[in-house]
Amino acid sequence: MAAGLAGVVSTRPADLDTHGRDENHLDSVPPRAVVFAETRDDVVTTMRWAGRHNAALIPFGAGTSAEGHVVPLGGEVSLDVSRMNRLVALCPEDFRAVVQPGLTRNGLNTRAREFGLTFPVDPGADASLGGMAATNASGTTTIRYGGMRANTLALEVVLASGDVLRLGRPVRKSSSGYDLRDLFIGSAGTLGVITELTVALHPVPEEIAVLRAFFPDVAAAVAGAFAAVGTGLPIARLELLDEITAGLLAQDVPGLVPDAPALFVELHSSTAAGLATELDIAHRALLEAGASTVGTATAQAEREAIWEARHRLFWSIRRAFPGRRYLITDTAVPLSAIVEHAQVISELRADLGLDVVTTGHVGDGNIHTVVAVAEGQDAPAALFSDELVRHALRVGGTCTGEHGIGVSKRQYLAAEHGDAALWMARVKGLFDPGNVLNPGKVVGPDLLSDALAAR
């Protein structure tokens, strides 16, 4: 098979295994082979090879997807770009960096921090920047700095045809032509392979503090989040933890109240005086909204301990519910619907008798649940996730705030987008007529024919 293929080709069982799964609950399906691309030309050659041999390719970054994006459906070759991980250029005067797709966000941040700069998009996992662009990742700081779209200036992509395109320009704004860059951001390797990114950096904020507010129940905490956003303060992070996750965090972080749902509110300010007043306003808003206690963490070590523990949470949940399958949901709703959405979660959890933990980037209306699925609970767990998505869609929300459609959410694409889903499939057909790139993920010709048949 390797004739005409570039990069390092592996069919070692260990490589096939790690490339057959991501952080989704799906079972591992080994790809036919793994191609480790080391240069853009390796990607081009592999694409051309795939076109000639009618082979399907799955781009692979760090493999941390939560939606089965990189899991083969049968016979695909994994195209791993993690070895293309160079920082190509860092231009502090332009607040920007040029990176290869395999560089991770932590890798970039280590280098950016030397210049007092930071890349803010933070999906918890140490994902690759190419994978983050491909899923339109966002995270804790999105409420202030935006997600991948807001922080990606330009992309280099290789199309299924082997053509290399540059999308976007390294400037802060442009109205030049159609926005193909944002079309490729979030396309999950189904339209092209990202081989270079120009991303925005931000000054490390001068003054940072985190408020920890504890509430009698999750609904009250969500209402507190709503009140915090309503203050109009420049909030940089606004995270919800239910009583279970707050309890897990309390094992790692001193000063937390176990068993009480919590909000973590981070404020960034350019001046100490401004920060003090802002903390005061936020403090009062949280107490008025029903917080039982509100504490402040200003010391760097204390703040970092909080976010490190937050990032480890998914693994803490696994430890707390060992031997289960973990079904992650990722709905986002308008802010005004978020209290109701949280209530739907508690009701479903009680009705279905499931172990469910709730967290979320709640300032953006984005809630994650993890169902720790015990033996025999597959059906109720699936029902939980389905009901939750349907509620989100009913109130104007989305089936995925940040993890993407992958395979698990394809069934909702038409419900969420109506006829626009058909046009997504047509766009896929335009850029990848042979359906070579990550077939069966997000959209594809099957959705088109299903929809046409249903007419």
Next chain:
Amino acid sequence: MAAGLAGVVSTRPADLDTHGRDENHLDSVPPRAVVFAETRDDVVTTMRWAGRHNAALIPFGAGTSAEGHVVPLGGEVSLDVSRMNRLVALCPEDFRAVVQPGLTRNGLNTRAREFGLTFPVDPGADASLGGMAATNASGTTTIRYGGMRANTLALEVVLASGDVLRLGRPVRKSSSGYDLRDLFIGSAGTLGVITELTVALHPVPEEIAVLRAFFPDVAAAVAGAFAAVGTGLPIARLELLDEITAGLLAQDVPGLVPDAPALFVELHSSTAAGLATELDIAHRALLEAGASTVGTATAQAEREAIWEARHRLFWSIRRAFPGRRYLITDTAVPLSAIVEHAQVISELRADLGLDVVTTGHVGDGNIHTVVAVAEGQDAPAALFSDELVRHALRVGGTCTGEHGIGVSKRQYLAAEHGDAALWMARVKGLFDPGNVLNPGKVVGPDLLSDALAAR
């Protein structure tokens, strides 16, 4: 012709005249007729009519485009949506509004302010929100709040086929499917007609102040802007005025120094204490960068006088150079190239002996010049604009920061985007195979055949 057409159809000379031009320097070309659509169904019916009769349509909002977007190239019908100008819904808890495309930004802001909210995108002119989305407008506040992309959550569009699509969801984030919303934003009526928008609102900032800094020359002022951005302060506006425009403004606004290039730096803060410290930091940075004087305007009346005069500037320039044609340019470059870009402007102005004024949203690297073209200066004026664009492209910039490609910048599309321009033309062919919508603007089948012929 009107058989099968919906809305109010006019062939009155006055209507044809106002729909035959925009704020570009091109001569007016009357459309065949003007259809004033009053409902979405009027738009659908007109689209179907155009498809059947092989007629071309030009969507028309407020007609303030600077790039000839709405000027017919021959025989098009103008589809005016300005009567679809209702505020459909205002949801203060969700910081969002649903509007018809003909509502103007001032119209929206009057209503939003009742709730302590504001729609920040500010292109100076009182443009329609549909036209602003269609051109991906931005403006003075984009450095802080982003342009139309960052502030448009969802669109309803009517395709050339008459299909109605909803693109995007009224949530703060989503990774669901391909981003067709951003494809239509900035497509200038060439892919579909926007019939409804869901836009983001922001709390009116608590504390606002404007610094006015005066510099010995434009290069120094641009360097001052660069220094101001480097402070990392949350700057909300950062505008450059050369000595001519500062002089024009000084006639309207007390306290300005005529004949000295100026920077206006607006800061928004949630606390008075924060604002005071921020002003202090900005003040010092501007003086260190070479400002000769720096003053502060905090009173609302004083601040508003500045921005009102800034918005009237284009008309003040016309008064200062009466009887000319006015050639507007709109380049954007990486911040680190902006001083050099300003130098190119002065050199070209001197070499070509033109009356040129320079302003710009310089915090975004976006510079506007207006050439007041006297009789017989068409060739040097065109050369000025061409050289300036080519310099912008050489340093990684864009031929249009915010006004769009329209007709005047089509020649640069391939130079700026390479093969991606071809794919833009293919996307146009997918959504509008009959080339019914604003043909000859932005991209189209002609670009595709030119490029293929050149291979």
